Amino acid sequence: MPTIDLRDADAITELLSAGNIRYDSAMSDPLLVCTTTSEAEMRRLSGALAPRLKAGDVLRLQGALGAGKTVFARGIIQTLAGADEEVPSPTFSLVQTYDTRPAPIWHLDLYRLEKPNDIWELGLEDALETAISLIEWPDKADALVPPCALTVEIALIAETGRKVTFSSAGDHRQGWSRRLQGLKTEAQGIKT
Numbered sequence: 001m002p003t004i005d006l007r008d009a010d011a012i013t014e015l016l017s018a019g020n021i022r023y024d025s026a027m028s029d030p031l032l033v034c035t036t037t038s039e040a041e042m043r044r045l046s047g048a049l050a051p052r053l054k055a056g057d058v059l060r061l062q063g064a065l066g067a068g069k070t071v072f073a074r075g076i077i078q079t080l081a082g083a084d085e086e087v088p089s090p091t092f093s094l095v096q097t098y099d100t101r102p103a104p105i106w107h108l109d110l111y112r113l114e115k116p117n118d119i120w121e122l123g124l125e126d127a128l129e130t131a132i133s134l135i136e137w138p139d140k141a142d143a144l145v146p147p148c149a150l151t152v153e154i155a156l157i158a159e160t161g162r163k164v165t166f167s168s169a170g171d172h173r174q175g176w177s178r179r180l181q182g183l184k185t186e187a188q189g190i191k192t
């Protein structure tokens, strides 16, 4: 890694244009931070988010293996598709689709994606506009994930404790901020 002087605007511009540094949504201030202490609580949190989602929404689900990305996606899918809907992890299939209202859900897990461009063969281009896309391991195809995405970062804080940080970059922060209002309180009120 080259060292640069952070007061040197030209050096920074050069690094940015060389693609060495990207503006990462995870670098932006969080919009909302929640903690969950069980899997059921996590499903309530994402279940409360579900009715706020619409066609064209993209969620980047980040976090280590076993953090709870699939659990989070399951809470959204079962809220829109019905509690009986089976939601397997798309680890091997890469994508599972659900015929939900107000928009179909595409649940992707890009962990096994070898070449980022292979993602287009799945038909993602259309889905990004017409579906609700829930993407685990979005870093595998970072350049293809639109900047309007909501980043959901899940961190393990104990065996069943998880910290969930919502963030979004630039222009899209305000819109998401509005749509996340009251989420925490609502999630606490949902019984499962």
Ligand SMILES: Nc1ncnc2c1ncn2[C@@H]1O[C@H](COP(=O)(O)OP(=O)(O)O)[C@@H](O)[C@H]1O
Residues within 6 Å of the ligand: 036, 037, 038, 039, 040, 041, 042, 063, 064, 065, 066, 067, 068, 069, 070, 071, 072, 089, 136, 159, 160, 161, 162
């Ligand atoms: N608070 C919590 N939120 C989500 N999952 C939890 C929580 N506490 C324990 N778990 C467990 O952690 C695991 C998360 O698995 P999964 O969602 O498949 O992870 P990922 O998709 O991030 O690899 C599950 O076994 C779940 O029961």
Ligand SMILES: [Mg+2]
Residues within 6 Å of the ligand: 069, 070, 089, 109, 136
């Ligand atoms: Mg998973």
